Every structure is written in C-alpha cells, then in structure tokens.
Amino acid sequence: MQDIKRADVRNRLLGALGTQAFELLQPGMERIDLPLRTVLVESDQPTSHIFFIESGLASIVARTVDDEAIEVGHIGWEGLCGTHRLLRLETTPNRTFMQIDGSAITVPVELVYRLIDEDAAARDLFFHYIHTCELQLAHSALANGRYNMSERLSRWLLMCHDRIRDDDMALTHEFLSLMLGVRRSGVTDHLHILEGMHAIKATRGRIRIRDRAKLEEIAGGCYGAPEREYDRLIGSR
Amino acid sequence: MQDIKRADVRNRLLGALGTQAFELLQPGMERIDLPLRTVLVESDQPTSHIFFIESGLASIVARTVDDEAIEVGHIGWEGLCGTHRLLRLETTPNRTFMQIDGSAITVPVELVYRLIDEDAAARDLFFHYIHTCELQLAHSALANGRYNMSERLSRWLLMCHDRIRDDDMALTHEFLSLMLGVRRSGVTDHLHILEGMHAIKATRGRIRIRDRAKLEEIAGGCYGAPEREYDRLIGSR
DNA sequence: CAGGGAATTGTCAAAATCGTACAGTTCCCG
DNA sequence: CGGGAACTGTACGATTTTGACAATTCCCTG
Numbered sequence: 001m002q003d004i005k006r007a008d009v010r011n012r013l014l015g016a017l018g019t020q021a022f023e024l025l026q027p028g029m030e031r032i033d034l035p036l037r038t039v040l041v042e043s044d045q046p047t048s049h050i051f052f053i054e055s056g057l058a059s060i061v062a063r064t065v066d067d068e069a070i071e072v073g074h075i076g077w078e079g080l081c082g083t084h085r086l087l088r089l090e091t092t093p094n095r096t097f098m099q100i101d102g103s104a105i106t107v108p109v110e111l112v113y114r115l116i117d118e119d120a121a122a123r124d125l126f127f128h129y130i131h132t133c134e135l136q137l138a139h140s141a142l143a144n145g146r147y148n149m150s151e152r153l154s155r156w157l158l159m160c161h162d163r164i165r166d167d168d169m170a171l172t173h174e175f176l177s178l179m180l181g182v183r184r185s186g187v188t189d190h191l192h193i194l195e196g197m198h199a200i201k202a203t204r205g206r207i208r209i210r211d212r213a214k215l216e217e218i219a220g221g222c223y224g225a226p227e228r229e230y231d232r233l234i235g236s237r
Numbered sequence: 238m239q240d241i242k243r244a245d246v247r248n249r250l251l252g253a254l255g256t257q258a259f260e261l262l263q264p265g266m267e268r269i270d271l272p273l274r275t276v277l278v279e280s281d282q283p284t285s286h287i288f289f290i291e292s293g294l295a296s297i298v299a300r301t302v303d304d305e306a307i308e309v310g311h312i313g314w315e316g317l318c319g320t321h322r323l324l325r326l327e328t329t330p331n332r333t334f335m336q337i338d339g340s341a342i343t344v345p346v347e348l349v350y351r352l353i354d355e356d357a358a359a360r361d362l363f364f365h366y367i368h369t370c371e372l373q374l375a376h377s378a379l380a381n382g383r384y385n386m387s388e389r390l391s392r393w394l395l396m397c398h399d400r401i402r403d404d405d406m407a408l409t410h411e412f413l414s415l416m417l418g419v420r421r422s423g424v425t426d427h428l429h430i431l432e433g434m435h436a437i438k439a440t441r442g443r444i445r446i447r448d449r450a451k452l453e454e455i456a457g458g459c460y461g462a463p464e465r466e467y468d469r470l471i472g473s474r
Numbered sequence: 475c476a477g478g479g480a481a482t483t484g485t486c487a488a489a490a491t492c493g494t495a496c497a498g499t500t501c502c503c504g
Numbered sequence: 505c506g507g508g509a510a511c512t513g514t515a516c517g518a519t520t521t522t523g524a525c526a527a528t529t530c531c532c533t534g
Contacts, residue, residue, distance in 0.1 A: 062375040064458030068383040072375045083371075087364040089470070093462060094375060127324040130367075134320075137374035138299040138309045138331060145381035145418040146305040148490080172511065181382040183492055188512060204500055204511060221301030225330060233326070385520070409482065420522050425483060441482065441529060 004029045004105060011052040011105060012078045013129060016234055021115055021122040028111040034058075034098045040081040041096035049106040051081040056102015057163050059179070061095050070181040072140045073133060076102075076163025078230065083130050085109045086116070099179070100164060128233040135226040144181070147222040149190045152180055154219035157200065157207065162227065167209045194218065241266045241342060248289040248342060249315045250366060253471055258352055258359040265348040271295075271335045277318040278333035286343040288318040293339015294400050296416070298332050307418035309377045310370060313339075313400025315467065320367050322346045323353070336416070337401060365470040372463040381418070384459045386427045389417055391456035394437065394444065399464065404446045431455065 006022055009015060014022065031054075034040070040051050040058055051058075058081055060073035075081055075096070081104075084092035116123035143152050156179060160169055173191065177184040191207070194200045199214040200207055209215065216223060243259055246252060251259065268291075271277070277288050277295055288295075295318055297310035312318055312333070318341075321329035353360035380389050393416060397406055410428065414421035428444070431437045436451040437444055446452065453460060 060375070062379045064376075064379060064383075064462065066458035068379065068458060070379050070382040072378045084368060087368045088361045089365060089368055092368070093372065093466060124325045128326060131321055131324045131326055131329070134371055134374060135330065137371060137378060138297070139301075141309045141374060141377035141381050142299045142301060142305065142307050142418075144378050145307045146301075174511070183494090185493090185512090185514080186491065188514085192513090202512095221303035221305060225301065229330060411482070421482095422484075422486095422523085423521060425485090426521095429484090439483095 004031060009105065010054050010077050011080075012234060013080055013125065014052050014105065016125055017122055018119070021119050024115050024118070025107050025111055028107045030106050032104055032106055034102050034104055036098055036101045038101075039095065039097045040104075041084075041092065041094070043093050043095045044091045046090045047082055047085065047109075049082065049108055050085060050112050051104040051106055053077055053079060053081065054103045054105060056098055056104075057100040057160060058096055058102075059099050061097070062093075063095065068181075069178075070144070071179045073136050074159045074163065078163070078234070079129060079133070080126075082109070083133055086112070086126055086130060099175075100160075100170065125234065129230075132226055132230045132233060135229050139222075139226050143222050147220075149180070149182060149186055150193055151219050151222040153187065153190050153194065154199070154215045155223040156180060157194075157209065158212070158215055158219060158223050159227075161209050161212065169207050169209070170205060171207050172205050241268060246289075246342065247291050247314050248317075249471060250317055250362065251289050251342065253362055254359055255356070258356050261352050261355070262344050262348055265344045267343050269341055269343055271339050271341055273335055273338045275338075276332065276334045277341075278321075278329065278331070280330050280332045281328045283327045284319055284322065284346075286319065286345055287322060287349050288341040288343055290314055290316060290318065291340045291342060293335055294337040294397060295333055295339075296336050298334070299330075300332065305418075306415075307381070308416045310373050311396045311400065315400070315471070316366065316370070317363075319346070320370055323349070323363050323367060336412075337397075337407065362471065366467075369463055369467045369470060372466050376459075376463050380459050384457075386417070386419060386423055387430055388456050388459040390424065390427050390431065391436070391452045392460040393417060394431075394446065395449070395452055395456060395460050396464075398446050398449065406444050406446070407442060408444050409442050 004026065034056055041047050043063070053076055055077055058075040059071045060075070061069050062072045063069040081096050116126060143155055153176065156176065173187045174184050177187045180187070191200070191202050195202055197214060197218070199211050199218060201210050241263060271293055278284050290313055292314060295312040296308045297312070298306050299309045300306040318333045353363060380392055390413065393413065410424040411421050414424045417424070428437070428439050432439055434451060434455070436448050436455060438447050
C-alpha cells in the first residue's frame with residue numbers, strides 16, 4: 001500500500017481537515033474501487049471503516065418490513081459513509097451502496113475516533129457533516145410529501161450532477177423509478193417533459209444535462225437548501 | 238427555582254442517565270410550561286438550551302423557499318429538542334414548535350457539553366438518540382414516498398399516541414392535513430375509513446384511539462422501525 | 475338565550491398518479 | 505449477422521389526491 005498524498009485527495013471532508021488532522025488519519029488510509037452495487041453499509045451489520053467517497057455516487061436506502069424501499073440520502077465526493085459509527089453505533093438499519101461506480105478512501109473507525117477525541121475542529125467538521133445529512137433526509141421527506149414528479153426528478157438529477165461532475169450521466173428510467181419510488185413509465189413521461197423544455201437530453205441508458213439553470217428552476221424549492229447549508233458549514237471550494 | 242428530583246422526571250433520556258450524570262445537569266435544570274405553538278427552535282436562530290420534553294408533543298417542520306412545509310420529526314417525553322446543538326451547531330434551518338401543549342426541563346447547552354465531554358456513557362446516549370431521530374427522518378421520507386394516506390395517517394396517530402399516552406387526542410382535520418402535507422378533505426375521508434374499521438372514533442376537534450392494534454395493522458411497515466430502534470438503543474421502561 | 479361568525483367537517487368533480495400490459499427499439503454477445 | 509436481453513414508448517382503466525364549495529357545530533356577545 002502506497003502513501004496517499006494530500007494533493008491527490010478529492011474528498012471535500014478530507015480536504016477540509018487541517019494538516020495535522022490529515023496526517024493523523026493518513027497511515028490508516030487505503031484507496032479502494034467501488035463497482036456498481038458495492039455495499040458499503042449493510043443493514044444491521046457492523047462496519048469497521050469510514051468511507052470517504054472520492055468519486056461515484058452512493059445512496060442510503062430505507063426499507064420497511066413489508067419491503068417498501070426508497071432512497072433517502074445521496075453521498076458523493078462531498079461526504080462519507082458510516083455516519084452511524086461517528087454517533088458511536090455499531091450498526092444501522094439503513095443500507096448504503098453504490099449507484100454509480102467510483103472509489104473511496106477508507107479509514108479504520110478507531111483512527112477516526114482518535115482524531116475526533118483529540119481535535120475539536122475535526123470533530124466539529126464531521127458533526128456538521130452529519131447535520132447536513134439530516135437536512136438532506138428532512139428534504140427527502142419534504143420532496144416526497146409536497147412536490148410532484150417533475151420537481152423530484154429534477155432534484156434527483158441535480159443532486160446526481162453535483163456528485164458526478166459530468167453532464168453525461170449513465171441512468172436508466174428503471175433505475176430512476178427505483179430511486180424516486182414511482183413507477184417506471186411515469187419517469188419516462190416526465191423525462192419527456194424535461195426534454196421538451198430543453199433542460200436535458202435523454203438517450204438510451206443516458207441522460208445529459210443540457211441546461212442546469214432551467215432544471216433548477218423546475219425543481220424550485222425542492223432542491224438546494226441542504227446544499228447551501230453544506231457550503232456554509234463545510235465550505236465551498 | 239426549586240430543585241428537580243430524579244423521581245419527578247418523566248423524560249426517558251434524563252431517566253436513562255446515570256446518577257452522577259443526572260446530578261451534573263441538575264443545577265442547571267429548569268422546568269418550563271410549553272403552551273401550544275411555543276417555538277423551541279426557530280429557523281436559523283441560535284438557541285441556548287436543550288429541551289428535555291416532559292409532556293406534550295413538539296414537531297420538527299422542514300420548509301422550503303417556496304413555502305412548502307411538512308412535519309419531518311416528532312418529539313415527546315422520549316426525546317429532546319436542540320439536537321443540532323449536540324452536533325456543535327449554533328443554528329438549524331428547521332423549526333421546532335409545540336403541536337400539543339406540555340412541559341419540558343431545560344438545561345443550558347454548555348452544561349450538556351460538559352457532561353458529554355466527561356461522561357462517555359452519557360455522550361453515547363445522546364448520540365444514539367440523534368441516530369433514532371435520523372431514522373425517524375428517513376422513515377418520514379419513506380412514508381411520504383411509498384405509503385398512502387390511510388397508512389400515513391395511522392402512523393401519525395400512533396406516533397402521537399405514543400407521546401400523549403391518552404386515548405383521547407385533541408386534533409382537527411386541518412391540523413392533521415398540515416402535518417401530513419395533504420389536502421384537509423383527504424384527511425376527513427380517510428378518518429372516516431379508519432372509523433369504519435373501528436380503529437378510532439372521531440368527533441369535532443377530537444380523535445379517540447379505539448383499537449390500537451388495528452391501527453398498527455393498517456399502518457403496516459409504515460410505523461414502528463424507529464420506535465423499535467429507540468427501545469433497543471435507549472431501552473424501554 | 476338567540477343570533478352571527480368563525481372554526482370545523484362533509485361532499486364531489488377534476489386532475490394526477492398508479493398498475494399493468496404490450497409493442498417497439500437499441501445494444502450486446504456469440 | 506442473428507437472437508435475446510435490456511431499455512424505452514404508449515395506452516387505459518382504477519385509484520388516489522386535489523381544489524372548490526357546501527353544510528354543520530361551536531362559541532361569543534349582546
């Protein structure tokens with residue numbers, strides 16, 4: 001295993017750490033690939049590492065006993081997986097897995113504990129991140145409860161775009177319908193609407209963002225609040 | 238101000254604290270009444286105290302710039318208001334206010350900080366509580382996205398019943414529609430359905446739980462997971 | 475204790491969404 | 505190049521939710 005240099009790290013949380021804090025974690029860091037559908041956190045199964053996402057998209061999915069499921073959180077290069085460990089829990093009922101392949105830097109939980117016990121600034125950084133995750137959860141609830149499909153679809157595409165940083169995104173209608181918890185043909189219909197407004201261009205297995213501003217306009221208040229809070233607390237680049 | 242004795246405290250979090258931990262907070266405790274609509278946490282306004290709810294019902298409401306709002310969290314005698322302070326934040330965009338009047342014990346934030354810095358068990362207790370709140374948020378998103386109105390209405394009534402501990406609850410259709418983020422007349426229709434199944438009895442401005450088991454059956458997987466996790470982590474009485 | 479007004483509840487047509495089915499298209503692999 | 509799988513387009517009745525309006529109940533005031 002080769003040393004991971006600060007300059008080579010894309011993750012925004014690791015980037016926001018002070019030099020000393022980074023160096024404390026550095027010996028435990030390991031780079032891993034995350035192919036599609038890799039499970040980072042299995043429901044009710046203990047995890048030993050924190051995953052700082054470098055690229056790709058992970059999502060947190062909540063599921064009920066009668067097998068209803070929906071995506072409730074989005075994690076990319078701005079975040080980490082395993083927040084429950086930061087809250088000193090061994091397990092969580094929610095599942096986290098890769099929706100778009102990518103990579104991450106893992107750090108053993110114990111090392112992160114040592115950091116947050118010693119370094120109040122690092123502790124606050126991670127705690128503030130947990131808070132932005134809560135905000136994202138709250139806005140998922142709000143979006144699902146009060147916004148229609150076009151708005152939610154726009155929100156999802158925008159959140160994905162933030163994390164992939166490429167106008168071309170490999171997404172199928174089927175996949176989006178699972179994420180949003182709606183039926184697949186509804187996604188098709190509403191993608192046509194978005195395409196009719198020239199906000200996107202959809203081809204087989206692929207969606208290209210054509211006019212991000214328009215997409216934000218369509219999403220309205222459904223998108224943006226958690227993102228602004230992240231920038232305020234963690235800092236934009 | 239009069240000393241608050243351990244035996245007089247109903248709040249489950251305070252009850253779960255060790256004797257020493259309780260005694261550390263005790264000098265800062267103050268009992269306050271919380272009439273209907275009292276704001277405990279104002280959006281983006283700093284708060285100086287943690288509120289340990291003793292009775293009544295507080296709810297966390299998320300709101301967007303285009304004035305859509307919905308309840309995303311329920312807090313009663315099992316919880317506390319001001320979790321963002323535990324995550325070392327001054328403010329949060331979400332509003333928390335009383336939906337059913339009650340009372341609380343307040344403790345200055347600094348005193349709570351001292352406790353969690355000194356006492357790992359107390360720290361873990363509060364962090365685990367934050368985790369159950371996140372779970373509640375996730376399940377609000379799930380409920381809004383995947384369950385219909387009867388199920389969500391049942392869920393809400395059950396969560397309220399857990400916290401009020403009285404079969405008679407003062408609730409109007411209008412109020413419930415605001416909580417669930419749906420049309421008021423839809424609430425009326427679905428209350429009739431629940432009443433037709435003899436799960437509840439609705440009279441003007443009042444709903445009586447008649448058959449809690451039936452209500453749980455109607456709610457299905459929509460209700461219960463966060464509550465079970467709370468009992469597992471914080472402990473049932 | 476009667477009357478007026480506000481709060482609360484009831485009803486129903488219109489719109490959105492769902493469930494399902496099936497056909498057409500594109501891509502991949504042998 | 506052909507066959508099959510994956511993906512997308514479309515249709516339609518059933519169901520759910522919305523939006524507007526009507527009816528009822530309660531409470532306050534004179």
